[in-house]
Amino acid sequence: MIKTPLIFAATSDLAGKTRGKAFPVADLAKRAKRGVGWTPTNVMITCFDTIAESPFGSLGDLLLIPDEEAAVELDFEDGGPVERIMLGDITDLDRRPWDFCTRSLLKAALKRLKDVGGISLVSAFEHEFQFKTGGDQPGGAFGHSVFSERRVFGETLMAALEQSGLGADTFMKEYGANQFEVTNDPAQGHRSADQAVILREVTRMTAQRLGEDVTFTPIRDPAGVGNGVHIHLSFLDDSGEPATYDAEGVAGMSQATGSFIAGVLKYLDSIIALTAPSDVSYLRLTPHRWSAAYNNLGFRDREASVRICPVTAQDSSSVARQYNFEYRAADATASPHLALAAIIHAGAQGIEDALPAPQVTEEDLSTLSADALAERGYVRLPETLAEALQRFEDNATVRAWFPADFAAVYTAHKRGELAALEGKDTAARCVAYEEVY
Numbered sequence: 422m423i424k425t426p427l428i429f430a431a432t433s434d435l436a437g438k439t440r441g442k443a444f445p446v447a448d449l450a451k452r453a454k455r456g457v458g459w460t461p462t463n464v465m466i467t468c469f470d471t472i473a474e475s476p477f478g479s480l481g482d483l484l485l486i487p488d489e490e491a492a493v494e495l496d497f498e499d500g501g502p503v504e505r506i507m508l509g510d511i512t513d514l515d516r517r518p519w520d521f522c523t524r525s526l527l528k529a530a531l532k533r534l535k536d537v538g539g540i541s542l543v544s545a546f547e548h549e550f551q552f553k554t555g556g557d558q559p560g561g562a563f564g565h566s567v568f569s570e571r572r573v574f575g576e577t578l579m580a581a582l583e584q585s586g587l588g589a590d591t592f593m594k595e596y597g598a599n600q601f602e603v604t605n606d607p608a609q610g611h612r613s614a615d616q617a618v619i620l621r622e623v624t625r626m627t628a629q630r631l632g633e634d635v636t637f638t639p640i641r642d643p644a645g646v647g648n649g650v651h652i653h654l655s656f657l658d659d660s661g662e663p664a665t666y667d668a669e670g671v672a673g674m675s676q677a678t679g680s681f682i683a684g685v686l687k688y689l690d691s692i693i694a695l696t697a698p699s700d701v702s703y704l705r706l707t708p709h710r711w712s713a714a715y716n717n718l719g720f721r722d723r724e725a726s727v728r729i730c731p732v733t734a735q736d737s738s739s740v741a742r743q744y745n746f747e748y749r750a751a752d753a754t755a756s757p758h759l760a761l762a763a764i765i766h767a768g769a770q771g772i773e774d775a776l777p778a779p780q781v782t783e784e785d786l787s788t789l790s791a792d793a794l795a796e797r798g799y800v801r802l803p804e805t806l807a808e809a810l811q812r813f814e815d816n817a818t819v820r821a822w823f824p825a826d827f828a829a830v831y832t833a834h835k836r837g838e839l840a841a842l843e844g845k846d847t848a849a850r851c852v853a854y855e856e857v858y
Contacts, residue, residue, distance in 0.1 A: 428505040430457050430487040433523050433618045433756040435834050436468040441485060456484035459511055464521045465834055468857045473837020476830065483519055484512050491615045493585045497630050504626055508615050520824035523758035527611045530765040538677050538772040540656040540664050542765065545607035546617035546757055549595055549648040550624060551641060553634040557598040568594045578603065578627045585623055587616050597646035607653065617757035637753035638854045639702045643847055647705030649712055650752050652761065655745040666744035668737055671778040672720060672729055673744060679778025682718055682727055682746060684771020685764055686779055689716040689726055689750065690802050691816035692763040694809035698835060699754035700842055701854050703805050706750060708787035713750035715799050717782040725782065726750045750802065754858055766822040810835055
């Protein structure tokens with residue numbers, strides 16, 4: 422059968438969906454310069470393919486310009502088509518970054534971090550997902566027998582990630598029903614967010630090729646466990662040396678790290694609308710689900726919103742290379758670029774304001790009263806998306822990190838998403854997100 426090989430030029434939008442246009446491979450040189458046409462109101466397409474109230478209407482033109490350094494060509498060698506995807510930036514017709522391009526927003530946040538802290542980011546996204554096909558095996562949590570059932574999938578996925586340039590790390594059966602986790606190697610700057618988008622798409626493509634179906638939804642069953650995205654972060658200085666660790670610092674945090682984490686914790690309740698942005702995200706972000714419910718820093722504590730990760734090294738220089746922290750109040754309904762941008766801005770604000778390093782919690786905060794929490798500087802994170810959006814809107818400092826109209830457009834988009842769920846009970850809402858993520 423005749424065919425013209427195509428490349429899918431892609432953006433990760435406000436809904437955390439990978440959208441774009443395809444063009445012939447033969448036109449790559451031209452499209453890398455000129456891009457493909459894009460429409461402003463596309464940013465208002467919710468995850469349910471409704472269009473939230475748009476300030477753009479039918480007006481305007483944009484360009485989606487593919488980045489050849491963010492290209493994937495994946496041949497599953499199963500007789501099916503070769504998959505080609507290339508992430509890019511949305512610009513106006515004069516090639517200026519568009520205010521609602523998540524990739525451009527991340528690049529701006531990274532520049533701010535460099536300017537105020539003199540440090541560069543290294544990060545990685547750790548993903549949990551569930552199979553929608555096949556029955557769950559009782560007693561299978563972390564088990565070999567269930568892993569063995571999905572071995573073909575796991576090995577195909579690892580090969581696909583390697584071929585896609587991500588550097589496969591681990592694949593494991595998780596605790597939940599039909600739940601697995603996949604991780605890949607860290608990357609510098611905006612590339613880790615690019616990789617997170619690619620990992621999600623490659624995982625879905627692998628499942629499809631094997632007659633399976635997977636979902637990254639935050640939670641399928643309110644009585645079960647949820648699927649998180651844990652974002653690991655560390656820093657390099659101008660010479661490329663680790664800058665996250667200081668043996669003399671609080672819990673090993675360098676001065677910049679301590680202020681960065683303090684900023685993240687200070688603004689966490691106002692940025693969570695960007696990192697856990699679905700209606701059902703807040704079913705997962707509750708105490709005792711090993712997720713995140715308070716703005717605290719923990720050490721070896723998977724209930725903390727930010728966790729200092731353990732290291733296995735003994736000597737100081739090796740510890741410095743391993744030392745990193747993990748932001749846990751995120752899931753795959755968020756654009757990786759936008760989630761990371763919000764975290765970086767919060768941390769950069771902490772550095773700019775020279776916030777002192779936070780203390781590490783070693784207790785169950787859910788047992789404390791609201792007054793006791795407030796006395797120690799902790800807050801319960803928003804318990805609904807509506808509340809999270811309100812805290813985002815009400816925080817002038819957080820709004821100012823983004824272009825002038827961003828908060829209004831983002832909250833309108835998300836309220837349009839909530840409107841699409843009106844009349845649905847909790848179970849139906851979970852099903853709705855399971856189907857689109």
